[in-house]
Amino acid sequence: MLPPGPTPSLLVVEDSDEDFETVEEAVRSAGLGASPHRLMSGDALLQWLDTTFVHHPMIVLMDLNTPGIDGREALRELKADRRWRSIPVIVMSTSANPRDVEACYAAGANAYHVKPLRYVDHLTLVTGVLKYWLQQVVPSTLTAATP
Amino acid sequence: MAGQDDFAQRIDAVLATDELPRRFAPAAAYADVASGLLVMPLARKSRALIMWFRPEFISLVSWGGNPHDKPTVAGPNGPRLTPRRSFELFTESVRQRALAWTPAQIAAVSKLRVLLMELVVSRADQLAELNYQLAQSNEELDAFAYVASHDLKEPLRGIHKYAHQLLDKSDGLSEKNRLQLEGLLRMTLRMDDLLDSLLHFSRVGRVMLEFESVDLDAVVAEAIEMVDARRAERPTEIVVERPLPPALCDRVRVREIFVNLLSNAIKYNDKPVGRVRVGHLDPDQQAGFDDWPVKPGENTVYFVADNGIGIQARHAEEVFKMFKRLNARHEFGGGSGAGLTIVRKLVDRHSGAVWFSSVPGEGSTFYFTLAAASGA
Numbered sequence: 225m226l227p228p229g230p231t232p233s234l235l236v237v238e239d240s241d242e243d244f245e246t247v248e249e250a251v252r253s254a255g256l257g258a259s260p261h262r263l264m265s266g267d268a269l270l271q272w273l274d275t276t277f278v279h280h281p282m283i284v285l286m287d288l289n290t291p292g293i294d295g296r297e298a299l300r301e302l303k304a305d306r307r308w309r310s311i312p313v314i315v316m317s318t319s320a321n322p323r324d325v326e327a328c329y330a331a332g333a334n335a336y337h338v339k340p341l342r343y344v345d346h347l348t349l350v351t352g353v354l355k356y357w358l359q360q361v362v363p364s365t366l367t368a369a370t371p
Numbered sequence: 372m373a374g375q376d377d378f379a380q381r382i383d384a385v386l387a388t389d390e391l392p393r394r395f396a397p398a399a400a401y402a403d404v405a406s407g408l409l410v411m412p413l414a415r416k417s418r419a420l421i422m423w424f425r426p427e428f429i430s431l432v433s434w435g436g437n438p439h440d441k442p443t444v445a446g447p448n449g450p451r452l453t454p455r456r457s458f459e460l461f462t463e464s465v466r467q468r469a470l471a472w473t474p475a476q477i478a479a480v481s482k483l484r485v486l487l488m489e490l491v492v493s494r495a496d497q498l499a500e501l502n503y504q505l506a507q508s509n510e511e512l513d514a515f516a517y518v519a520s521h522d523l524k525e526p527l528r529g530i531h532k533y534a535h536q537l538l539d540k541s542d543g544l545s546e547k548n549r550l551q552l553e554g555l556l557r558m559t560l561r562m563d564d565l566l567d568s569l570l571h572f573s574r575v576g577r578v579m580l581e582f583e584s585v586d587l588d589a590v591v592a593e594a595i596e597m598v599d600a601r602r603a604e605r606p607t608e609i610v611v612e613r614p615l616p617p618a619l620c621d622r623v624r625v626r627e628i629f630v631n632l633l634s635n636a637i638k639y640n641d642k643p644v645g646r647v648r649v650g651h652l653d654p655d656q657q658a659g660f661d662d663w664p665v666k667p668g669e670n671t672v673y674f675v676a677d678n679g680i681g682i683q684a685r686h687a688e689e690v691f692k693m694f695k696r697l698n699a700r701h702e703f704g705g706g707s708g709a710g711l712t713i714v715r716k717l718v719d720r721h722s723g724a725v726w727f728s729s730v731p732g733e734g735s736t737f738y739f740t741l742a743a744a745s746g747a
Contacts, residue, residue, distance in 0.1 A: 320570075
């Protein structure tokens with residue numbers, strides 16, 4: 225059993241409307257109770273963390289190909305910052321390129337998934353990932369330094 | 372001849388001699404046509420030379436006495452030198468010599484050499500520049516294919532999703548509309564397959580190969596395991612004729628070559644039981660294969676032979692083309708039509724060759740070469 229505590233909040237870095245919708249559908253259909261907060265780019269993520277983020281727990285679902293600095297760079301900066309590095313980051317990418325996979329893990333990604341083309345497969349994947357990270361993983365409860 | 376090679380290798384500047392047999396003993400055999408030699412080396416590495424020959428010119432030389440006579444007389448303690456006693460002229464014909472090259476001739480050849488060298492250097496510069504441009508444009512092309520296929524996949528996923536949801540949620544859909552939406556779904560999946568192949572192909576062109584001595588028997592065993600699922604659909608016997616020699620290659624890529632060739636051998640088969648042979652021909656077993664695009668007897672040739680549908684000769688070039696399919700899409704399990712293109716790219720990157728021979732209706736044999744592992 226998980227220790228009692230708030231459900232981690234869910235941050236989604238995704239510039240594709242369709243893919244963000246799929247995340248919302250997964251949250252709804254699995255009754256996860258989280259309300260995904262959407263950011264459109266890696267820049268927006270770093271800015272949000274810098275100005276709005278107060279404390280854990282939360283997880284970040286991140287697409288790699290976002291406008292501005294791309295997901296890889298945002299991931300590197302997030303994991304290099306001691307205030308944020310214990311936040312789990314789950315990469316969701318169209319790219320199955322081993323170089324992307326390797327770069328993300330090296331930067332500290334907690335998981336890497338390739339988005340499938342088929343809607344049903346995609347929905348199943350996102351649902352499974354969210355159930356796991358939001359319901360089964362013991363979240364980090366560290367309180368971040370006040371911004 | 373080794374002697375000639377050595378001789379040629381020692382020449383690094385214009386060399387002129389009017390007595391070649393004295394500087395290069397084997398030349399005595401053809402002294403009548405080549406007693407004089409003027410050589411201009413073109414490139415040291417390739418030992419390319421331009422040579423002018425002069426025939427033997429037998430001249431009479433007059434000596435003040437026979438130079439071959441030892442001016443000695445027998446004394447009580449052995450031979451002893453004495454002054455010549457005769458002052459008669461001794462005339463001798465000097466053989467194996469040519470007319471001497473004139474300084475003007477030698478200077479002209481030296482000048483020619485300088486001019487040629489300048490030309491060679493400027494051609495080499497041009498080639499290096501062209502090579503650089505070619506590499507650059509290849510790289511751009513690969514990067515383009517890579518980026519394009521990624522950026523194309525994202526909207527494709529959206530199209531698939533909406534088609535799926537329309538099909539799922541609309542009750543009042545006419546039969547015709549339903550079929551159209553299903554067609555739309557199929558096309559997005561096919562497009563996804565094509566993009567995957569394009570991505571894979573561009574990656575195959577760019578990825579660094581890791582060359583090592585590879586146990587090809589183990590590689591083929593893995594490849595056979597990887598095509599196992601296909602064999603369940605279509606019963607196929609696969610035989611490895613005899614142990615394969617190791618090769619100097621990238622293990623993962625060569626396994627992919629075998630997987631692709633085996634998949635095709637299994638897939639394009641209409642016989643009740645497919646039969647596939649994997650084997651090799653050592654250089655000394657290649658006599659008679661004169662229709663090969665490579666010279667028989669130079670490399671080990673690996674092959675995958677099947678008893679499948681075969682390929683008509685007029686399709687010989689087509690089979691290696693990207694996305695080119697020779698059969699209707701629904702026949703023989705479909706596929707993106709990139710397999711052999713990728714095989715050819717992989718073999719190319721191993722500096723090898725790939726080709727096939729086939730009898731339509733009876734089967735095909737795909738051959739390819741790899742460098743042999745050193746010490747094998």
